[in-house]
Amino acid sequence: MPEKNAPSRALRLGIAGPVGTGKSSLIALLCRSLGEELRLGVITNDIYTDEDARFLRSAGVLDPERIRAVETGACPHTAIRDDVTANLLAAEDLEADFAPLDIVIIESGGDNLTATFSPALVDAQIFVLDVAGGGDVARKGGPGISRADLLVVNKTDLAPYVGVDVATMVSDATHAREGRPVIALSRTDDNSIAQLRLWVLEMLAAYRSGTHSPQDPGPMAPHSHLDEGGQAVIHTHSPSSDHGHDHDHDHDHDHDHPVRA
Amino acid sequence: MVDSGTLAMLLADARLPTGGHTHSAGMEPALLGGLKRDDIPSFLAGKTRSTTLVEAGTAVVARHHFISEAAPSGIDALIAAWAARTPSPALRDASRLLGRGYTRIGRTVWPSSASIAFCAQLRRPPRAVVLGAIAATALMKPADLVRLVVYEEVQNAASAVLKLDPIDPATVVTWVLNACEVAEPFVHQLSLITTPEAIPALGAPQAEGWAEAHSVMKKRLFRA
Numbered sequence: 001m002p003e004k005n006a007p008s009r010a011l012r013l014g015i016a017g018p019v020g021t022g023k024s025s026l027i028a029l030l031c032r033s034l035g036e037e038l039r040l041g042v043i044t045n046d047i048y049t050d051e052d053a054r055f056l057r058s059a060g061v062l063d064p065e066r067i068r069a070v071e072t073g074a075c076p077h078t079a080i081r082d083d084v085t086a087n088l089l090a091a092e093d094l095e096a097d098f099a100p101l102d103i104v105i106i107e108s109g110g111d112n113l114t115a116t117f118s119p120a121l122v123d124a125q126i127f128v129l130d131v132a133g134g135g136d137v138a139r140k141g142g143p144g145i146s147r148a149d150l151l152v153v154n155k156t157d158l159a160p161y162v163g164v165d166v167a168t169m170v171s172d173a174t175h176a177r178e179g180r181p182v183i184a185l186s187r188t189d190d191n192s193i194a195q196l197r198l199w200v201l202e203m204l205a206a207y208r209s210g211t212h213s214p215q216d217p218g219p220m221a222p223h224s225h226l227d228e229g230g231q232a233v234i235h236t237h238s239p240s241s242d243h244g245h246d247h248d249h250d251h252d253h254d255h256d257h258p259v260r261a
Numbered sequence: 262m263v264d265s266g267t268l269a270m271l272l273a274d275a276r277l278p279t280g281g282h283t284h285s286a287g288m289e290p291a292l293l294g295g296l297k298r299d300d301i302p303s304f305l306a307g308k309t310r311s312t313t314l315v316e317a318g319t320a321v322v323a324r325h326h327f328i329s330e331a332a333p334s335g336i337d338a339l340i341a342a343w344a345a346r347t348p349s350p351a352l353r354d355a356s357r358l359l360g361r362g363y364t365r366i367g368r369t370v371w372p373s374s375a376s377i378a379f380c381a382q383l384r385r386p387p388r389a390v391v392l393g394a395i396a397a398t399a400l401m402k403p404a405d406l407v408r409l410v411v412y413e414e415v416q417n418a419a420s421a422v423l424k425l426d427p428i429d430p431a432t433v434v435t436w437v438l439n440a441c442e443v444a445e446p447f448v449h450q451l452s453l454i455t456t457p458e459a460i461p462a463l464g465a466p467q468a469e470g471w472a473e474a475h476s477v478m479k480k481r482l483f484r485a
Contacts, residue, residue, distance in 0.1 A: 048481065050479060071283045071482060071484045072482075073284070073285070073424065073482060074424040078282055082278065083276075083278035085365065086484070089361055
């Protein structure tokens, strides 16, 4: 767990979300909008080592030396959750080589809806969806959608072409997140970029003042079981008591998603 | 104190978070370098009889140093001996990354261990040295340490095949067992060594060449 007061290292910010939702582009956007005022470093976790790193280097948004690729052994979810060692070592090296840095951004290899960062690796995380993946995805929930520090609904400029109503998708997401922030983002919408920029700056300030605690969105998506009356009951395991496959089923049979304290 | 055999199981378990899942112990370099599937068992056997014995011997000598000397002054010479027997910079670098992963776990699990603290001070200790420090701390038997290194190398390489050239996972289990058997005649003798000079000086130039070529390839799943 990161230190409470005046942390001595950079904020580690995770960017997760399914393949193709625009994680690398979002990082390029962050580098462009914050690169002047903050000292940034980026770690990518692609399936094949350095696709994402090369994309970011070629985007010319950051000194190429500050963008490092980490191999994940074809297990991108493991590298951000069950065994974060490779990413931790890369973050330490990046911070040591370019000290001091303000933020180290860690991009997960694109995975499914259940892949979120362990708080052992990042202080805060953004989960990225896009409208082209379908307007109903936000409603499906899952740990990243429900409990990441920020949910981004990306590529809103494509909404008319894929028949998605952005307002409904954001409303579904906000409902699934019980009020946690959601930003509808498009790289062609300056106002949305300003919102994203502000969120990051506020998170950095909260981290530095010691008022932000890393949250674990939890490894499992909400899922349903049949109760004794044959009714489907949706529930989640609270991350603090969840041990992955250890289903001891102390369900609170609640149709609401339990909230982490 | 946990039994030596239990400790070996813990350290050999793929679920131990040391970053091991990002390594293929030379398998990805070999397959990209042209190794054919039919030759994988021979490759594993050859690896077991050569570079794996260097790793295991280094770990045994490190263990001896950490147990017998309060100030492990001989570690520099030991690391030099290991490096001289590991000519590929890519493989040395991979070993040092794994070493940091084990050091991280070691510091958490055995916070009062002077040996593991010493490894942390080295900043980039080779994996074999850190395993020696952990074995010294937890009183792991040297023969178990040799078998651990052999198993770890073989299993890491063999299971990487499942990601690189998919095959029935049960076949891979047989490969692992067979390669471990290849090492068995060497285990006792190797477990008794105490000096860097006694570490086998065995190389695998083809594998080292593959590792170097792999380190500059663009499309990699594994670190080395």
